[in-house]
Amino acid sequence: MTQTPFIGKLAIFLSFFACVGCLSSATARGTVLRFRSGSPTFKIVLFADLHFGEDAWTDWGPLQDANSSRVMSTVLDLENPDLVVYLGDVITANNIPTANASLYWDQAISPTKARGIPWASVFGNHDDAPFSWPIDWFSATGIPPHRCRDDATSCSGLEEECEFRGTQRLDLMKNEVKNRKLSQSRNGPKHLWPSVSNYYVQISPFFDDCQSPVMNLYFLDSGGGSYPEVISSAQVEWFRHTAQQINPNSSIPEIVFWHIPSGAYEQVAPSCIQKPCVGSINMEKVAAQQAEFGIMSLLQQRPSVKAVFVGHNHGLDWCCPHSPHNATNKLWLCFARHSGYGGYGNWARGARIIQITHQPFSLKSWIRMEDAQLHSPITFTS
């Protein structure tokens, strides 16, 4: 039996740690997820506009949260995804009279976490909106019993600790990423604050190639709630710099997630959904961000960017091409599907699904409804 020399042992030892690093590598700016062993596809479920925590002092508030949990459980069991994206407005903070709204955030994450599925989240305009006191609480009926602190079960009077200021983005995220085994979310670089959910996730093949992800997912905080509904110049610059670092030749396909549609969505919005657009509901006008500081022109310049996915407009679920007559630019602009019983709208609930296939690469999407039906299938690129 030949003894392995010391240098050889060291090389084996180091390569073992290098590979472990590839399996679960994570930085403050991004993480890596992998295709399952033997699976040619990687599937993502988008839950948009769940709006947990509305009207907790009535019966229908908690009931609609239970209904939203049922939607998520149904979709997760039908689709068995590799990743769930919570696409903002996870909670309705302006309706939550507690010192810590993470309670409701955790409820919304629960169906995914319980199934051991990784998830990633971005903030919407309602997630840290300041609490809006209902005016009828100041009439003779008075302020209803409410929860003041995490460690108090309930209290009928206002305490000094019961500040009603809402839970800020940083605190919501700090609570979420306690579970680093499953949560891919990050607080993003400090210089981008107050916009917080700015990070990336790389989807790599199963354990056979550390260097070539199949797809890069970027997450951006499109503001709203505690500050204006914008993607800032600093975020645009961060995207440019990050994409240059992790995808210098634009050789890896990319998709992007944020909550509030950009102005480009208004421009491509169809009067009725027909080819090349795909979708099923077109019930309202696009409610776009307040201003734009360059994100769309940057995305257009990168041929690797295949699609943007947003929520916010509960009554829209279409995908349309950004420039249908430009053969070299195949960027698609997509809405998710209203998943929550919280928030406005009475249409049937569902979730947009994204499927990435490796070797050969393809990117597809469809919508899965609560009653198990599928509709609006689309292939972005083949």
Added chain:
Amino acid sequence: MTQTPFIGKLAIFLSFFACVGCLSSATARGTVLRFRSGSPTFKIVLFADLHFGEDAWTDWGPLQDANSSRVMSTVLDLENPDLVVYLGDVITANNIPTANASLYWDQAISPTKARGIPWASVFGNHDDAPFSWPIDWFSATGIPPHRCRDDATSCSGLEEECEFRGTQRLDLMKNEVKNRKLSQSRNGPKHLWPSVSNYYVQISPFFDDCQSPVMNLYFLDSGGGSYPEVISSAQVEWFRHTAQQINPNSSIPEIVFWHIPSGAYEQVAPSCIQKPCVGSINMEKVAAQQAEFGIMSLLQQRPSVKAVFVGHNHGLDWCCPHSPHNATNKLWLCFARHSGYGGYGNWARGARIIQITHQPFSLKSWIRMEDAQLHSPITFTS
């Protein structure tokens, strides 16, 4: 020399403490102030809508605060009052990017405190409004340097401590009443929160009668900022109960202070200021509270209530009778005078003065301008 018996000594001892109690008596709900020795009058200056802390990141913000301080110093030196009432919108919290806005509150109080004059304050709709991020801070110019913490001189980056959530009413008041020697303000009963500045001040003769105040001053928080612009049912009930306790026979004249005019102001608003109204500017419509839960009908029922004083409308400085054709009800509704260079409006700055005379009782008011001129004198009752 005759020795004083023990019981006699005890009586002197107790009466000494009783009188000290009268001189400076204060409860969680109210305080007592006294006429100066030999003075037949007690004078109150109202500073309304100072709006300290606007645009701290430019030159004109700090400059207008300096101008507001000059207005206050001029009026205080000309009038030499016994009490100053800060009638809300002391600061513009929605424009203050610091973790603790009490810095600006203290600046606004400073001219009064420096002269050793007692003061009392009520909250306006801007005092704890959430910080509104200027949208141009998200463009390429970026977020300007700002103060993050009390103990930090400045920082150019956002820190976790730098939460931009504004300073709540309770915290602002907690800071103000550190100076209990001069501040008459109180946080009010807990069951009235989130409305905070609910308390009373009794004006008594100089040290000769503990039991009969010359006038009772009531202060109410009319909301706005962090919650709706209302005087709640609970506040109305507190007023009813308190007035019944400290003035059971309505024998003591009463005046009331809050920030946002009630709907009654809209009803009496003159198209042009003429008798019986008195005033000098009538530049805008009354911007009244969002809803009313009974405060005005309660005040009307009490013949001891002589006048209500509000701020909020910078372009109004009139007094009008609530019911000019009702001989038995002499309730007056008055605006203060815009005192601050902060907030909207370019009219000359000044302050409403209230003068209480004892034996015989009278209640008068006028407006003192920054250039020392007096105008709009009115006698409410003689």
